[in-house]
Amino acid sequence: MITVKELTPINGISAFRRLFSCKKNKKIICKALKRSLLVSLWFVFLTFPIMVIKVNPIERTVSWRWGNIFYVAIGSFVISLLAKAWLVRKERSAARQASCSVRASIIQDLLNRPGCRYPLVVLLLGVALLFPHIFSTYQANIMTTALMYIVLGLGLNLVVGVAGLLDLGYVAFYAIGAYSYALLNLHFHLGFWVALPIGGLLAALFGVLLGFPVLRLRGDYLAIVTLGFGEILRLILENWNAFSRGPSGISNIPRPGFFGLEMSLDHAMIYMYYLMIGLVLLTIFMVNRLQDSRLGRAWLALREDEIACQAMGIDKTRIKLIAFSLGAFWAGLIGVVFAAKTTFVNPASFTFLESAIILAIVVLGGMGSIVGVICGALILILLPEYLRALSEYRMLAFGAILVAMMIFKPEGLIAGVRRTYCFQGRKNAAALQDDE
Amino acid sequence: MMNKRMNKPILDVSGLTMNFGGIRALDHLDFEVQAKEIVALIGPNGAGKTTLFNCLTGIYQPSSGEIHLACPQSGKQTRLNDLKPNKITEKGMARTFQNIRLFSQMTVLENVMIGRHCRTHSLILGAIFRDRKTREEEQETVNKSCEILEKVGLSGQVNELAGNLSYGAQRRLEIARALATEPFLLLLDEPAAGMNPQETADLVALIRQIRDEGHAILLIEHDMKLVMTLSDRIVVMDYGKKIAQGTPAEIRINREVIKAYLGEDGG
């Protein structure tokens, strides 16, 4: 375990002084400075045509914005230096921690400390429960969306993060959930609470159906086929008018009922929020238990080494199918919630972009880590909502963030930690350390 | 000798051939392993030893030939040819890998617990509801895994990530993981590779102990001293063919073997 001292960020100035104190460090820093200088020169050169020269085709004039050079140079210099510093620090901490058994992030460490765990959870829960009363209904509505993506992320995390199956067509199962509620309501007038489990189970069933033919594929091939599946499903929904009403979609889907009570729009939104809080808690509970079980271990083993996994007696087809259908189950559930929340579904809501966002949540948050996925969802969904200026560059930002993650923190913001057991030597003395 | 021949072998390989395109990696191989026996498989690099293991454990589908496995307790014989690797492990044959294939991001204990997978049953509902049966099964998995780790001398590092172990410890962990599947036949692919003399000596003791507990062992090894001291019988392969078999004393003086190892002029 990591001690507290190592976890608290060191004071910047003293750290710098310490950095300069030895000769080896000086050498590294000089090298880094030189490199960053080169990088910034290169950037200035590359961005010269777009940052400096401005052609005005109407007035037929060319203006030279020399000032921009400085911004580009300084910006790229600083970023390059920061990147280098991060890499060096990471290398050092990796060397330092090679001897220590299990690495934990700050949040994970706090959660695992018995004294911190309960107050922290109670605090979070309190904030979550009071949220719609403290802030406006509009805020609660945005939060509901974020909560939906948390569940989607946790579901996909089982498939991608834990079992290591790259699924790019996850949105298909989301669509199946949404459309199953919309259609069941349209034709049979089924209510939300009946449709919820049906949507989930239907999606799970499709997960198995898709799984059978494709699960012999691995890595990139699996990704391409699932991507295709997602697109095919969307195209079917778009073109099979008799079945799905095509691009115009299905409207007037009722919101979830509460014992037949009539609710105003405001109340319905707040009700939706609490419903999602409940679903999130249920999902966390279930996913946590699944990960920490015979099945969860088998998934991890599958992610690490398929051949060794089989040689140890694990039926890989079976556990892959289970992972696939369980992940699809949660997508289906949230699909139903989505249809009820927006009261309208059409195929445009289920494009590849959705799959990409959910996947980004998992990768950014930390593959296989529940806390990580929650953080990832909150960051990726709430940030564009609150930073409207940024939302235009959303895809650009996604790309940049993901590339940065690959370089600096491939394990995600908050990496999953392995469960530890206390072992007391002699026979039968190993006790299960309880997690709850 | 007579006595041994009357027993039914637990592993019976006949006419096993494996082609990779034009390359014939195994060529009509016949051999058998008796219960509680240590058999060593030796031969120059590229002789096809690892390929043989891969065929036995279902990772490769052999081009022709028969593989039969018989449980020493019940005597029930199964044909392994078309079985999947996990089914074969369930039948009671487990292996280690020449190039270590541990689950390096999982802890030492979890690696061994994975080996228990095929002897336990809980699935989705058990995982979510954690009923009594599941809890008992989980506790038993931990207990048995710890016992095995103690046996191979890794009980001090249960919570270490497998990837952080030393090379020798990783090899022993692979053995522990294979033992957790409760095999009656254990296949070890170069278990002493990369070990220092002390570690090798420990390994010899461990393999003896495993045999004394009732497991048969089929072992690929290049360390001749280890092979000669440990094995009851030796099978020698070259270019996918069996060129000799016998006790260590017989193999030591076999002309074919000396020729294979030292080249044409060596004999």
Ligand SMILES: Nc1ncnc2c1ncn2[C@@H]1O[C@H](COP(=O)(O)OP(=O)(O)O)[C@@H](O)[C@H]1O
């Ligand atoms: N998957 C494969 N594809 C093609 N050739 C293979 C494959 N596996 C092994 N071989 C070939 O089979 C021969 C035997 O290899 P191997 O069984 O690894 O030898 P050993 O373990 O005895 O050193 C080698 O010539 C090798 O190139």
Ligand SMILES: [Mg+2]
């Ligand atoms: Mg080999």
